[in-house]
Amino acid sequence: AVKVFQRTDEQLKSTYSRVFNSFGTIMKTDSQLQQDVCAELKWEPSINATQIGVQVKDGIVTLAGEVNSYSEKVDAEIAAQRVEGVKGLATAINVKVHGKNQRRDADIAHAAEHVLSWSNYVQPDVVKVAVEKGWVTLSGQVRWDFERRGAVAVIRHLKGVVGVIDQITIKDKVSSKLVKDDIEAALKRRAKKEGSDITVDVSGTNVTLTGTVHSWSERDLVNYAAK
Structure with a gap:
């Protein structure tokens, strides 16, 4: 049995x-x-x-x-x-900012302009700052995406900030084909396994990555490789 x-x-x-x-x-x-x-x-x-x-x-x-x-x-x-x-x-x-971390919008704007002026990532007077109720809006035009990401990164650590609105644009200065070829080469160098089934499409300054990965961490790896 x-x-x-x-x-x-x-x-x-x-x-x-x-x-x-x-x-x-x-x-x-x-x-x-x-x-x-x-x-x-x-x-x-x-x-x-x-x-x-x-x-x-x-x-x-x-x-x-x-x-x-x-x-x-x-x-x-x-x-x-x-x-x-x-x-x-x-x-x-x-x-929700409490106590000693609270700041007036004018103080946040002044601090934001100061840290941007000291940042190695951003050219002087390129990124503009506006603050309303603790929300910081960044605008302007930069040459590279790392400059945009660098500007957002330094602002997020300021006291009193409750959010960042990124309106920074990137100049279109090279051909879409060259960008596509460079990104595909970068994917092979940095994320060969994760990026093997990723399709790259470039239109102006917009890059679209299409495909399937196993996790968000792999998605981030592919995105980082393409930047």
Whole structure:
């Protein structure tokens, strides 16, 4: 006679906690992803993880809560995105500046212009700053995307900032074909495995990457390689 061993729901959950997708890579359950994201938030010293809630559905992570600075909000997003298995991210984190970190809009604007003038990434007087209720809007035209990203990065760490609106544009100074060829070459150098099935399309200063990767971290690697 053949004996049939019955398992409890918890045993089955443990047994099948990891499954393989069509690419042959291990996928995490939503419960495992939630645990890993929570652990990553706790591991990041710039984040007060007790203020941030984590929910996961079908690999999409939602962060919710209230933090005391815009930089902490961004750090939480970055921490969640680097967890293996995260397919997407939704953010419902509010920035509420308290106490000594509060600043007037005029003071934030002055500080923003000052740090931009000291930045190695941005040419003098190229990026313009406007501030309303703690929201900083950056505008202007730069030559390279690293200048745009550098400007946004230095602003997010200022006290009193609750958000950054990026309206910086990039000058179109080279042919689309040259840009496409350079990006495809960069993908082969920096992300050969992850970028092997990525299609590159260039229109003016807009670059569109199309394809499939296994996680948000691989997506970031491909995006970084193309920049």
